[in-house]
Every structure is written in C-alpha cells, then in structure tokens.
Amino acid sequence: MNTPIDENLAGVRRRIAQSAQSNGRAGESVHLLAVTKMVDAEGIRCAFNLGQACFGENYLQEALIKMATLRDLPIEWHFIGRLQSNKTRAVAESFAWVHGVERIKIAERLAMQRPNHLPPLNVCLQYNVSGETSKAGVDSDALVTLADAVAALPSLRLRGLMALPAPHAAFAEQCAALRPVRLALEKLRAKGHVLDTLSMGTSDDLEAAIAEGATMVRVGSAIFGART
C-alpha cells in the first residue's frame, strides 16, 4: 500500500530528523503531533497504522465524533483549538493535552473538571508572539503570573508553551518570530518551573521551529494534504 499519507508522513519524519541533526539535536527530542482538523477518521486510522500515536484537534464537536469512531485505538489526543469556558468539561474528560491555555479561569475549570481516574491533564500556555494571526495568547508580562497560577492547580501538569506566529516565507523571519517563545520558556525555567515542552512549528515552519528549540511540532497539511 502506498497512500499519499504514507509518503507524506515519511517526508515529514525525514524533515524533522534532518533539521534536528543539523541543529545538533537528537531526533527523539522533537515529537510530531499530527493535526487532523477536517481529516476524517479513516485518515487518522491510516496515520496511526503508520506509527503515529498523537493527534491534535481544533474543534471539539468534530473531535468527539472522530474519537468515538476510533475508540479502539490507543490514541493520545491533544486539543489545540480556541477553548471557550463552556467546552472545558468535554476537553477535560476526553483529551490528554491542551495546548493554548491563556486564561486562569479556563485552567481552573479544566482542573476542577478533570476526572479523578485520569492522569493529570498536560497543559501548554499560549504565548502571544507579536503579529500572531489569532491574536491569542498571553504576553510576556502576564506569562509568569499565569504560569505560577496554573502550576499550582491540582489535576493539571504545566508542560510548557505553545505559539502560532503569523506566517513568514523566509527562514530567518520564521526563526525571529519563534525565538521569543524559546526565551519565554527559559525565563519560566529560571523562575523554577520544570517545563519540557515547546509546542511550535507547522507544515511551513517546522525547520525554523526545531532550530529555535521546538520539542513538539504540530503538522497537518504536509501529512494529510491541503484543507479545502
């Protein structure tokens, strides 16, 4: 069998391995999160059968339907979309990770609603790099306060930062947009937070993200094709 997903996934893995190597990093230090918004359950199953175990979804209703279809597979689900407070319960019950927490109120709800029988919910705070497309995330002034508050909540495990900068074509500009996220993570570490995750880099800028220290790249279209 030689599906496009098969070739695409191999290509993305090669890109990750090559840029890790050229930055003197171990290939295993960069995890691949396959982003599957608008990808059907069939496509996810195909990628899973090729060894991909972590998947990221943006839209709760869409994700829950696919999760039900795929419940026979031990997939690690990551919520990477905008999270409104009326959606926190379902996210706390169904996902292993939430990228993009930007308000303490959301984190408190997730902590309260995380079922006791599940391990702590892994959380990344969304960092607002200037010019960020979505305008989401916290700036560097608010970041330390938010990190302190989130780290103190039970049932959550603060893992690091995520960012989604506005797209740039040139590698140097991509790096420049992502560098503040790495610096922000270092600042939190210097304040005593034990953090292991820098969630940044997509199909278009994963090489720059790896050069700037990404430990998790979130890749959709390069694996599953352009979204229509």
Ligand SMILES: *Cc1c(COP(=O)(O)O)cnc(C)c1O
């Ligand atoms: C869609 C999306 C991605 C993946 O983008 P691609 O260009 O498809 O690789 C990564 N992160 C977030 C938050 C997204 O919404």
